[in-house]
Amino acid sequence: MKPTTSQVAGLVASARHREERGWEVLRDFAALLELPNVTGSTDDLRRNANELARRFEARGASMETVELPGASPVVIGELRTTTPTATLGVYVHYDGQPVDPANWASSPYSATLVSGPWHEGGVVLDFPGPGDEIDAEWRIYARSASDDKTPFAAMAAALDALKEAGIERSVDLVFLFEGEEESGSPNLGRYMKHLASRLTADSWLLCDGPVHQTGIPQVVFGVRGYCGFELTFYGPERELHSGHYGNWVPNPAMELASFIAGCKDESGMVTIDGFYDDTAPITAADRSAIDALPPVEDRLQAELGFGGPEVDGARYADRLMLPSFNVRGMSAAAVGQKARNVVPAEAHVSVDIRLAAGNAPDRMLDLVEARLVTAAYQVLDREPTSEERRSHRYLARLTRDPGYRAARVPMDSPLAETLLGACGVAGNEENEEVVALPTFGGSIPLYQFEEILDAPVAILPIANHDNNQHAPDENLRVANLWYGIDLWATLLTTDFTAVARPAAGGSG
Amino acid sequence: MKPTTSQVAGLVASARHREERGWEVLRDFAALLELPNVTGSTDDLRRNANELARRFEARGASMETVELPGASPVVIGELRTTTPTATLGVYVHYDGQPVDPANWASSPYSATLVSGPWHEGGVVLDFPGPGDEIDAEWRIYARSASDDKTPFAAMAAALDALKEAGIERSVDLVFLFEGEEESGSPNLGRYMKHLASRLTADSWLLCDGPVHQTGIPQVVFGVRGYCGFELTFYGPERELHSGHYGNWVPNPAMELASFIAGCKDESGMVTIDGFYDDTAPITAADRSAIDALPPVEDRLQAELGFGGPEVDGARYADRLMLPSFNVRGMSAAAVGQKARNVVPAEAHVSVDIRLAAGNAPDRMLDLVEARLVTAAYQVLDREPTSEERRSHRYLARLTRDPGYRAARVPMDSPLAETLLGACGVAGNEENEEVVALPTFGGSIPLYQFEEILDAPVAILPIANHDNNQHAPDENLRVANLWYGIDLWATLLTTDFTAVARPAAGGSG
Incomplete structure (x- = not known):
């Protein structure tokens, strides 16, 4: 993509800033990293929040730390410009995963500059x-x-960089910095509702996650939703001697196997009635984005250590466009050295369903329950009584994990096109293509941006793929930080007019 | 069954002995029970062995304690008579399960006489x-x-009783008292081989276990054999994020469910090719014995707490005549509060197969392996290497538990008829029917009597059904001890000529 004059000016300013003050960028970053930020440790998190408010206030933004009872604070703010083409919301989280310093090569809260990865x-x-x-x-x-x-x-x-170069920004920014993401964002919706009038934007950018496995910059236009369930099947009230009673008394592990095996067919498709019915169709734009993705299958297979995909020839990105049905755990009596010759009393299976665009989590769980009922099961949402165990040959307990729906930005929307353009310009220095990923396979409750803040949300990763996220020795490659500065210098000089919505943006 | 004159004499002698010296029988029994006998505690077990040798030596038998290196002792002996009709081998074990005295209402090694069950x-x-x-x-x-x-x-x-009444015994007796049954009889075969020439009998009686659940005396003419296996299915080399990789990477729990579910059909029959092929046909005598069994299904269902048999209308005793396929345990990743959103790296299932008469354990496990191969699995008997995990889409580890075959006495054999006759006479006092059970569902390595000692073996239980076997508060109902004395007085006055085998018995 050919950069605009403004974007070129932004990139030049970014390059110069990196050249002249890169050392200062690294030192400022190190100082921020030296603030402990374990999710849930409110005092530490307040220090991070205040420091972030101070830093953006110092750059002309109007910042505020807001703390609701029982929640870690959020930092919100706005940074306006003279003639905004649109308002972009920027979501970042400042809390981090807990650490076990014993497993780190260096102290997790004293930023350590290293000539390359430790293991190299x-x-x-x-x-x-x-x-x-x-x-x-x-x-x-x-x-x-x-x-x-x-x-x-x-x-x-x-x-x-832009300020030093005297470049006016092209967009208004609205900030939302969260401090509970690593705890599962339990209060994010509450904060959004509380602050909705001050979080008005034409679209939101979620700045998190790594670039593509190939190292190429990427923009991600969706996340899957989530729901799950746990099923318990019942045999005799206590474990029974398998010699005396096996194959006469019902075996709950066998029932579990039959039920679960019957939920998918040989082509890897879920056979539960209606499972795919409300899935959003794959558009031509989705299709061409998927077809343009760099192939990752062989690389992943070698890296993750398995002999081939679940279904022969299945493409990774294709599978992410559909709701999944994944057995995440199973348990009945004991195996291995602890195996006993018993008919198990209960068998448990835990399943997570990743929702594609269009899928309603409640409905998916209703379909699972309907499948059980069709298979003659009496379905309970609690432990059965002794009486119920005696009176129902087919008895199952269904525990619902209600979850939330997916979020998606259409691949042919102005937002997608504008972001991919800007990202392509920023990543252009190394002549890289940009990966346009229709959706992550994972789940983040981004639907809240759509539902509460009434705006689409896209994901703009910066970090290197091998960053050891959530693990010991988490790290950032300096080249990726440089890319991040270029990306933001480009975004802040990009014309977002096509993204502005009359009713939504502060700029509209 | 009408008792013979000799049997009547035996029963009269027994009744008189109980009447006159029952108090002494109880005290002698109590003294024997006061010798601690936890399986594996060799010093204690030697004291039990010596006391048993002394007691039977005092009654005219020629007894000996034999101890092989690394094994607890056995007590062997013989008690001959003038004109034996046959030689009966008598197997009893003298070791017991460990105890936790804190869970007992009375001291487990000070025999306590109680007016009835504690809980009543x-x-x-x-x-x-x-x-x-x-x-x-x-x-x-x-x-x-x-x-x-x-x-x-x-x-x-x-x-x-017989000695006091001056009654000559009708059979020679050969004794084998084991001290390791509760440890799984690891040296029984070794002892049998070592002592085979001194353990010659026309048939063996295994004196263990409780009478029928209805309280009626029973004779049991077989036990099922046993084999088992553990199967591991493999997914990615480490657990993977189910959002990113679920339904593209193979899920080993799903493969386990499919394989196991496919091993049985809706009528409860195992669908593994050849599974029933070598099962001994059910004879007319088996059939009529089974048909004569007191119905236990409703009682068991209420007692054990389930809503109906695996297969609607299945009779308990019918199922025991077939080899079983019982999932005794299953495990993959975690369920419940510990469930994680992952594609499991491995899934494990443990299965026990109870063998009916005719089934060869090796062959049954071969059939399971053949089923895996048919389903395209590469089958290993060890952990796969990383390379193997990457190069085989379908990979399973099969760990064989080799087990042993069943043992059966034909229901229409002279042994079965003679024993049922004697048992019917002994149990007649309360006008009870005798239960003739073709086989226990459980497994005991009785095949060793057939293979090493070249003699059939039947099981003659005495104890009450509610004896708390293996548990705290183990107990014997005095009426059952009285029945045992009557039973033995009857056996020792029964004509076993039909059972004598020219080549086998000491009497032949």
């Missing part, structure tokens, strides 16, 4: 000063270096 | 003396009171 012989370096050369392959090791403090550093540096 | 308000009684009345509903609480010291007391008392 990286050695510790002093942080550079003015005029020192910076190798883009260096890594910064610290908790949240990639997940998810990177966007703060990238945005702040991009704002500085 | 039984109160502790002094042991009776000469002339005291003895209530047959009294219970003696102690470890091994029922499993399996009862036969020692019953046989000794019967021998005393």
Whole structure:
């Protein structure tokens, strides 16, 4: 994609800023990383929130820390410009996963600059000063270096770069920085509802996650939703001697196997009546985006260690467009050294269903229940009584995990086209294609942006793929931070007019 | 069955002995129960062995304690008579299950006489003396009171009764008293081989287990054999995020469910090719024995707490005549509160197969393996390498539990007819039918009597059904001990000529 004059000016400013003040960007980032931020530790999180408010306030934004009772604070704010083409909401989270320092090569809260990955012989370096050369392959090791403090550093540096170059921003920004993402965002919807009038934007950007497995920049236009269930099948009230009673008394493990096996066919499709009925059709734009994806199948198979996909020839990205049915756990009596010669009293199976666009979580669980009823099961939502165990030959307990629906931005929407354009310009330095991923396979409750804030949401990852997210030795590759600054310098000089919606944006 | 004159004499002698010296029988029994006998505790077991040798030596038998290195001792012996009609081998075990005294109402090694079951308000009684009345509903609480010291007391008392009455025994007896049954009889075959020439009998009686659930005396003419296997199915090398990879990467729990569900059909029959092919046909004598069994289905269903048999209308005893296929355990990742949103890396299932007469354990496991191969699985007998996990889409580990075959006495054999006759006479006092059970559902390696000692073996239980075998508060109902004395007085006066085999018995 050919950059616009404004975008070129932004990129030039970004490059110059990196060249001249890259050392300062790294040191500022290191200082942010040195604030412990374990999710749930409210005092530490308040320090992070206040520091973020201070940093963006210093760059001209109007910031505020808001704390609802029983929740860690969010930081919200806005940064307006003279003639905005649209308003972009920016979501980043500042809390991090817990750490076990014993498993880290360096202290998780003292940012460590290393010449490369530890496992490739990286050695510790002093942080550079003015005029020192910076190798883009260096890594910064610290908790949240990639997940998810990177966007703060990238945005702040991009704002500085444009300011130094005297470039006016093309968009208004509205910020929402969350402190509970690693705890499952239990209060995000509550904060959104509470602050909805101040979180008005034409669209939201969720700045999190890594770039594509190939290392190529990517924009992700959706996440799957989620629901799940646990099923318990019942045999005799206590475990029975399998010699005396096996194959006369019903075996709940066998019933579990029959029921679950019957839920999918040989082509990997779920056979539960109606399972795919409300799935959004795959559009021509989806199709061409999927077809353009770099092939990852062979690489993943080798990396993850299995002998071929569930269904011969299945393409990875195709599967993500459908709701899944995944057995995440099974249990009955004991196996291995602890196996006993018994008819188990109960058998348990836990299933998660990833929802594609269009799927309603309640309805999916209703379909599972209907399938049980069709198979003659008496379905309970609690433990059966002794009397119920004696009076129903087919008895199952269904525990619903209600979940939430998927979120998607259409691949042929102005937002998708504009973001892919900007991302392509920013990533262009190394002549990379941009990966346009219709959806992540995983689930994030992004539907809340759609439902509560009434705006589409896309995901703009910056971090390297091998960042050890959630694990010890989390790290950010400096080249990815540089990409992040370029990306934000580009976004802030991109014409988002096509994205602006008369009713929604602060700019409309 | 009408008793013979000899049998009547035996029963009269037994009744008189119980009447006059029942108090002594109880006290002698109590003294035997006060010898701790936890399986594996060799010193204690030697004391039991020596006491048993002493007791039967005192009754005219020639006894010997034999101890092989690394094994608890066996006690062997013989008690000949003037004109034996046959030689009966008598197997009893003298070791007991471990105890946790904290869970017992009385000390497990100080025999406690109680007016009835504890849970029905039984109160502790002094042991009776000469002339005291003895209530047959009294219970003696102690470890091994029922499993399996009862036969020692019953046989000794019967021998005393006949001696006092001047009645000559009709059979030669050969004794084999084992001290490792509760440890799984790891050395029984070794002892049998070592002592085979001194363990020659026309048939063996295994004196263990309880009478029928209805309380009616029973003779059991077989046990099922046993084999088992554990299967591991493989997914990705480590657990993967189910959102990112579910339904593209193979799910081993799903494969397990499919394979196992496919092993049985809706009529409860195993669909593995050849599974029933070598099962001994059910004879007319089997059929009529089964048809004559007291119905237990409703009673078991209520007692064991389930809503109906695996297959609608299936009769309990019919199922025992077939090999079974029982899932005794299943495991993949985690369920319930510990469930994680993953594609499991492995799934495990453990199955036990109870073998009917005719089934060869090796062959049954071969059939399971053949079924896996037919389903395209690469079958290993060890953990796969990383390379194997990557190169085989269908990969399973099969761990064989080799087991042993069933043992059966034909229901129309002279042994079956003679034993049922004697048992019917002994149990006749309360006008009871005798239950002729073609086979137990459970497995005991009785095939060793057939293979090593070249003799059929039948099971003659004495203890009450509610004896708390293996559990705290094990007990024997006095009426069942009285039945045991009557039974042995009858057996020792029964004409076993039809059972004698020219080549086998010491009497032949």
